[in-house]
Amino acid sequence: MIKNIIDRLSSKQKTSIVMTYDVVLISLTFLISFQLRLNQFFLERELFLNVLKQIIVIIPIQLICFYIMGLYKGIWRYSSTADLSRIVRGVTLSIPFSFLLLFIFNRLEFTPRSIFFIQWALLIIGIGGGRFAYRLYRDSLLEKGNKNYKRTRKTLIIGAGYAAQLLIRDIKSDVRSDINIVGLLDDDINKRGKILHGFKVLGAVSDVSQLAKRHNITEVIIAIPSATKDELTHMISYFSGTNIKVKTIPKLGDIISGKVQITKLRKVTPSDLLGRDQVKLNMNSVSSMITNEVIFVTGAGGSIGSELAIQIEKLKPAKLICIDISELNLYNLGFRFEKVKSDTKIDYVIADIKDKSRLDVLFQKYRPNILFHAAAYKHVPMMELNPFEAIKVNVFGTKNLVEISKKYQLEKFVLISTDKAVNPTNVMGTTKRIAEMICQHAQVGSRTIFNMVRFGNVLGSSGSVIPRFQKQIEQGGPVTVTHPDIIRYFMSIPEAAQLVIQAGSLGKGGEIFVLDMGDPVKIYDLAKQMITLAGLNIGEDIEIKFTGLRPGEKLFEELLTDTEVTKPTVHERVKVAKEERVQASLEEKLKKLLNKDEMLCIRKILQEIVPEYKIPESQIDKDKSFF
Structure with missing residues (x-):
């Protein structure tokens, strides 16, 4: 009920509610600071009125400081340590300005200096606690929603770092996702057995085959956006014979910049395994x-x-x-x-x-x-x-x-x-x-x-x-490779x-x-990697067939x-x-290529121009049938 009402509110309406909460909190914490400092629950009437006047003075300056430090730009349901850092900085900035403003207002008459330190602590607890309490409330609703929604894709996440944290959080918050996270894999021995957002690091990447059979895993997500092509190739080698589909998250820079969501998963492609670092051009x-x-x-x-x-x-x-x-x-x-x-x-x-x-x-x-x-x-x-x-x-x-x-x-x-x-x-x-x-x-x-x-x-x-x-x-195959030893750049x-x-x-x-x-790449190895990435087994689900070198083709x-x-x-x-x-005779030799009388021996003319051209014997007699 409450969730539906909040979700229908516009961004400005939600910000207004947050600011109203902070106004109430500023007022209460300032008053409570006096009560704690003077050890009096009921303040004398004159002092109480003086406190109310000071509250009216400090509310605008503290709200402005909170706004400057970005306290109204965050989304409560995703409150994190970064938000807590902003809260601490915002409150810390607001206290000296409040002190200065009240000094100008009434020379801090009847105002103990220590109440500013007390309010600083109370504001951090009140603002931070309020935001994190709302996050806990939303998480509990998501947990309840997740239990009601069937997650069918049993998935292992490779990597237990920052990217994996973001990925797990977003998967858990998406009640429509069918990804069922079973656990994580990481080669860092210090992370084994640790819990990340409720999911355990079950072992190393090399354990994937064993864990896949034990938990009926259908998919693996590689959550290491900084992984090099060699690291990816090494990981992929463990998936052979597992029937696991392999996906990866977008580049971390694209996630941070907001271009894509971390849950915008994509298949691992040959480009990921063969590509290199971005080229740095000499721009001048x-x-x-x-x-x-x-x-x-x-x-x-x-x-x-x-x-x-x-x-x-x-x-x-x-x-x-x-x-x-x-x-x-x-x-x-x-x-x-x-x-x-x-x-x-x-x-x-x-x-x-x-x-x-x-x-x-x-x-x-x-x-x-x-x-x-x-x-x-x-x-x-x-x-x-x-x-x-x-x-x-x-x-x-x-x-x-x-x-x-x-x-x-x-x-x-x-x-x-x-x-x-x-x-x-x-x-x-x-x-x-x-x-x-x-x-x-x-x-x-x-x-x-x-x-x-x-x-x-x-x-x-x-x-x-x-x-x-x-x-x-x-x-469904077969995948055709001309020769088991053929390599290409x-x-x-x-x-x-x-x-x-x-x-x-x-x-x-x-x-x-x-x-x-x-480095050159063996085409046979490339075919095997692509079959593995598709979640298929060579020999069982799909065959690799060698067809022989084609006319004019070299092994390397x-x-x-x-x-x-x-x-x-x-x-x-x-x-x-x-x-x-x-x-110097290039021009004369080129003219022969246009001479209709010479068409029957066209490859011989090409060899005259490029002596290193090796004519396949099977082709010499075939030209006659084409001209």
């Missing part, structure tokens, strides 16, 4: 390159291109021109930008980089300063089946952009390349290596600075292994985009920048050729590779 160099400039991004609707556009917009260019051949991709990018309040003029342009005249019109219209070239065909097996399309886009699309850039004296051209361009065994990687060579060749005698940025796979990009695994797991899309911008700002002309990809990728040497740059995650000068 990237800002000087981007701010107040006209920026082109080709392939702006793709995984890397769209993230590049998002990151570039934050650096406040004068104009951002997002170019893509896909109407849908540009529409989706525009939808992302709708959520951002930006002063930058953003244009979305549908164009094909194979159309040189269209590119000329765009350069003439916008006069760009910087171009980030992310448009490319990137899927290895598909380009093995369609080699000439890869050549038209990755080679001649790049060549068109390079020539137009030189014509309009573009300041800087940044090519997004790939680790598959190193000692390639497929058409896609070879065409990207040729794109690098075109840029290196164009640098000679050019005022435009041409730079290339080479990196590996990005987490969650379209068509990559992680989305494919996720879809296969959702469909991974980095997050935001990290890749940020490092591309950083590398672009460092280039002086003709360099190939190589991004630090961290490289970031440098045999002739390249890396040098450090001012950024720890960006290295620069300098290799031999590109042969």
